[in-house]
Amino acid sequence: MARNFELAKIANNSNEICPCDDAIATTRHGFICDGFWEARERTRNRDLASTSALALMQRMEPLSAAPAPTSIALDQLDLGIASAWRLRPSGLLTGSTAIAASASGDGLPLAGSATVFTLVELLARTPGGIVAALAPLRRFQNWTAQQPGAARQDIESQLRRSSESRAPFAGLSLDRPRIMGIINVTPDSFYTGTGADPAKAIALGQSMIEAGADILDIGGESTRPGAAAVSEAEELRRLEPVVRALAPLGAVISVDTRKAAVMAAALSWGARIVNDVAALEGPGSLETVARSDASAVLMHMQGEPATMQQGPRYDLASLDVADYLEARIAACIAAGIAPHRLVVDPGFGFGKNVAHNLELLGRLSLLQGLGCGVLVGLSRKSTIGRLSGASLEERLPGSLASALYALSQGAQILRVHDVAETRQAVAVWRGIAAGA
DSSP, rough: OOOSOOBBBEBBTTTOOOOSSSSSOOOOTTESSHHHHHHHHHHSOOOOOHHHHHHHHHHHHOOOOOOOEOOOGGGOOOSOSSSSEEHHHHHHEOOHHHHHHHHHHHHHTTTTTSSSEEEEEEEEEEEOOOOOOEEEEEHHHHHHTTTHHHHHHHHHHHHHHHHHHOOTTTTTSSSSOOEEEHHHHHHHHHSOOOOOOOHHHHHHHHHHHHTTOOOEEHHHHOOSSSSSOOOOOHHHHHHHHHHHHHHHHEEEEEESSSSSHHEEEEEEEHHOOEEETTOOTTTHHHHHHHHSEEEEEEESSSOTTEEETTTOOOHHHHHHHHHHHHHHHHHHHHHOGGGEEEEEETTTTTSHHHHHHHHHHHHHHGGGSSSSEEEEETOOHHHHHHOOOOOOGGGGHHHHHHHHHHHHOOOEEEEEEHHHHHHHHHHHHHHHHHHO
């Protein structure tokens, strides 16, 4: 049977649909959210009425493509009627062809990397909807030079930010891919939480450092879809021994939290990055990071973890996410946080269905126009299961494929569960890209 549907809550006498987009999540109602196909296997000895099963299937969302912008010729695009626009580097080259394109003026480096883009897609919001115009770089530059002053300056600024090198982040150069290992000190994360045992979390962190992790991202509150909030005191209790133990061992420590008090405490224990799924929108978060010298990851999330998978909607996910992240960057700068201290995360699976995730990944290079490093977290997520039919334990190949595609689109940091495997895949990908 095709596994092309949303996850479901299956409990003793319930077939209530779950809003989650990730697996293995025990809700406060006691339902187990695990994917309908897995739940069916667990409940095969139960008598489920065929009418109930059919109703359940009919309520599940099909795997479908996201709405696409209308394609037009660049010369047909009138910025005078557009309310906003963004450019996406495309036509990406590596190796000797990238060098040749750059030398001839037909390509520009993608965020200062060895990858070169030779095409530009310009996405614009117009009264008739979102339109997209694709053109070779030279032609695009000539067209841009003919635009009115403010529009020309904005497009030239986006083009410059898309091509210039990224500043170091938390003391790490972004001239090569960086790997962030995930440590969930939680009993309810969708994959490999270490529960309330700090010893296990510390051991996991040590093994990730040995495997080549540049950053350890330590979280004490699950933010999987459908997750309930954790108290500040409990989050601090979970995090303190782990952060204190791992901070001196070499890797940069990141704390995954939405709470200002937890941010401040973790920074005092040795963390150097705040990774916030709420992009520092919580009370006191901006001020806490601004008062420190910490770096921050700003993630996009539509809604709250408990409800974010209940019918997420976008005009175009990539554009809407970029607009939000640009606004959060501006808020950080206004609060005194320098741009080089910031990295953005599009938030795959956070208030996004499979179609949104795929469109966002396909246009990931658009985020380079924000001028910050880009972090991607796709490891083991349900989109991989939806595309492949793989269970959580079987999603490593899909995780690696997603990570390498993100790198090809300019991502600088990969947030992963499987550090050693990702490091090997990245090394091979880099060698192939440079060898052509």
